[in-house]
Amino acid sequence: HSSSCGGRGFGNMAKVLHETETTPDSTPPREEQDDNASMKQYLRNKNLVLDFLRSDLNPHHLQYHWNKVHLLKKCYFYLKFEPRHVCVRDQNNMMIFADILQIANPCQLQKIKKVGKKQTEIQLALLTELLEQLERGREELSRYVQICDVEDFLSQWDLNIKRVLKLSMFFNKLISLEEPRKLHVKHSLVSQIHLGGALHPPITFSLYTKKPPIFDRIESFACQTWAQLKWFTESQESHLERWQLEIKLVTDDSQTEPGYGRTQEVISNPCVINHLLPGRLYEFKVRRSDTHTLVYSQWHDCIILKTKTHPAEDTKEAPNRSLMRRLTRPTPSV
Numbered sequence: 604h605s606s607s608c609g610g611r612g613f614g615n616m617a618k619v620l621h622e623t624e625t626t627p628d629s630t631p632p633r634e635e636q637d638d639n640a641s642m643k644q645y646l647r648n649k650n651l652v653l654d655f656l657r658s659d660l661n662p663h664h665l666q667y668h669w670n671k672v673h674l675l676k677k678c679y680f681y682l683k684f685e686p687r688h689v690c691v692r693d694q695n696n697m698m699i700f701a702d703i704l705q706i707a708n709p710c711q712l713q714k715i716k717k718v719g720k721k722q723t724e725i726q727l728a729l730l731t732e733l734l735e736q737l738e739r740g741r742e743e744l745s746r747y748v749q750i751c752d753v754e755d756f757l758s759q760w761d762l763n764i765k766r767v768l769k770l771s772m773f774f775n776k777l778i779s780l781e782e783p784r785k786l787h788v789k790h791s792l793v794s795q796i797h798l799g800g801a802l803h804p805p806i807t808f809s810l811y812t813k814k815p816p817i818f819d820r821i822e823s824f825a826c827q828t829w830a831q832l833k834w835f836t837e838s839q840e841s842h843l844e845r846w847q848l849e850i851k852l853v854t855d856d857s858q859t860e861p862g863y864g865r866t867q868e869v870i871s872n873p874c875v876i877n878h879l880l881p882g883r884l885y886e887f888k889v890r891r892s893d894t895h896t897l898v899y900s901q902w903h904d905c906i907i908l909k910t911k912t913h914p915a916e917d918t919k920e921a922p923n924r925s926l927m928r929r930l931t932r933p934t935p936s937v
Contacts, residue, residue: 847867
């Protein structure tokens with residue numbers, strides 16, 4: 604679908620410019636040619652705008668890009684290094700390969716991550732702004748092509764052809780911004796002390812994304828004192844991926860009991876959460892565990908489940924306790 608949603612702006616605009624350059628001036632022709640020439644020009648220009656509205660500004664295409672931007676806003680953005688490994692001298696003056704993160708200056712890494720976060724925030728804000736401009740432009744051009752009076756239509760042509768060209772530029776900018784970009788940073792990630800005088804190629808930085816985990820609302824359920832949680836992830840997710848679960852007892856203002864919550868890091872999906880109270884509401888949140896290269900994450904999925912009041916209500920088989928201990932690993936509360 605994406606191939607049909609972009610990349611046509613420049614072709615359409617070349618056509619528009621060619622057509623408008625070869626059409627007569629928008630000033631009315633001589634009296635005897637007025638009706639015929641003006642009508643031809645009106646139909647030609649109107650069809651050019653309609654073509655643009657049906658291609659790049661097609662509502663289905665715009666909705667596709669809105670969906671893409673909404674997903675991007677929920678994604679996790681990570682820093683990528685090229686090359687990831689460099690040659691360094693060890694204590695015995697031997698050349699070895701080392702992972703960039705093992706020898707990176709921590710302060711410089713934090714600065715680069717801040718640049719990455721700022722660039723991501725700007726990118727997401729620009730994408731939203733561009734789509735809003737394209738939506739407004741579509742409304743304005745749609746009103747313009749509804750003008751039936753030939754003279755009135757042609758008198759507004761210069762203004763609207765500029766609008767079409769500007770919107771085409773916006774559309775192509777939108778396409779280019781939908782992919783994470785390279786970072787232009789002046790910070791040196793690795794000091795010469797760590798390199799031991801060894802030369803290495805310039806380190807380039809870019810961003811890449813991972814989709815957020817989304818709870819499976821069918822496979823996630825609660826029994827009397829435990830709950831099973833399952834979530835959707837990337838199709839090629841590493842089995843070593845770590846996830847962070849936040850468990851919170853839902854209380855209302857009338858209850859005097861203190862709120863209860865804990866955070867657990869897990870390496871399995873699905874996973875089992877133990878030690879829950881019967882007949883209570885629990886809020887669960889899932890997110891990817893933090894890493895040294897994570898620069899931006901603002902969204903996490905949330906699900907609320909109610910535990911059963913009586914054991915007889917449990918229709919699911921209780922999981923093996925030793926298995927549960929292997930599947931879950933608590934971390935300190937945050």
